[in-house]
Amino acid sequence: MIINVVRNYCELSKTAADVVQSVIINKPNAVLGLPTGSTPIGMYNELIRMYRERNIDFSEVTTFNLDEYYGMSYENEKSYHYYMQRNFFSHININPSNINIPNGIAKDIEKECIAYDMKIKECGGIDLLILGIGHNGHIGFNEPSNEMIMNTHLTNLAEETVMANARFFKGHDESPEKAITMGLEGIMSSRQIMLLVNGKDKTAAVRRLLTRDKVSPEFPASFLHVHNNVMVVINEDAIEEFNLIHKHIS
Ligand code: GLP
Numbered sequence: 001m002i003i004n005v006v007r008n009y010c011e012l013s014k015t016a017a018d019v020v021q022s023v024i025i026n027k028p029n030a031v032l033g034l035p036t037g038s039t040p041i042g043m044y045n046e047l048i049r050m051y052r053e054r055n056i057d058f059s060e061v062t063t064f065n066l067d068e069y070y071g072m073s074y075e076n077e078k079s080y081h082y083y084m085q086r087n088f089f090s091h092i093n094i095n096p097s098n099i100n101i102p103n104g105i106a107k108d109i110e111k112e113c114i115a116y117d118m119k120i121k122e123c124g125g126i127d128l129l130i131l132g133i134g135h136n137g138h139i140g141f142n143e144p145s146n147e148m149i150m151n152t153h154l155t156n157l158a159e160e161t162v163m164a165n166a167r168f169f170k171g172h173d174e175s176p177e178k179a180i181t182m183g184l185e186g187i188m189s190s191r192q193i194m195l196l197v198n199g200k201d202k203t204a205a206v207r208r209l210l211t212r213d214k215v216s217p218e219f220p221a222s223f224l225h226v227h228n229n230v231m232v233v234i235n236e237d238a239i240e241e242f243n244l245i246h247k248h249i250s
Helices: 009-026 041-052 080-087 109-122 159-168 184-188 200-211 220-226
Strands: 002-006 031-034 062-065 067-069 128-131 153-156 178-181 192-197 230-235
Touching (some): 062 109, 109 153, 109 184, 184 220, 192 220, 200 220, 220 230
Parallel strands (some): 031 062, 031 128, 128 192
Antiparallel strands (some): 153 178
16 A cells, blocks of 8 residues: 655645556546545536636546445435536546446346446456545445445444535435445456545554454455555545554555
């Protein structure tokens, strides 16, 4: 695991966008795994800037998003479909048929999940997966549990996740309790993973990740320690209260 500590959110966003750009330069038809949340917004803005300056071309790129709220349609402006269109896809030259996001209103959710994993495989797997991290160590929407689910699946969100996401809704009561998420296999079979960590509220999660007492589904991000190509880009405000970096780079 490579730990890259950056000075601020701007640097985090540029570093992340540079990694995406180099992957696409090396492989114009790269397959990307994409996150939502507040952390990657700056990276998406950087990528849009690169596109406008003709320094990146998404025409052959394929994307798979990590997750979507259950029961939320494409038109719902709180959905991750809407988020991705507004914050990224509508500003770049990606082919709409190359965009994949779990369908939160699929009639048959199980079938939808199987088809999603199948499509990732058919596309040759994910070249670069970008992740954020939840306060409780969730990746995608793989919540702490006593077992990790391998395939894309419908999941119950942890209470702290429902609370954390309430800021995007009219409050806790409207914050979704279920989501469809890529499972551990989709994440771990990606050839390269980049985890973005921003904000003081992530200090506890970063501490737990970097101290890596054990790999356990109780802290899903711990599985990143058993992947051989992971870069963690951390804004230093998320680690300011402790100094583990030199001790734990591997
Ligand atoms: C949601 C998303 C995750 C994301 C997390 C952190 O739970 N499903 O993929 O990593 O939020 O979001 P933020 O970047 O806003 O802290």
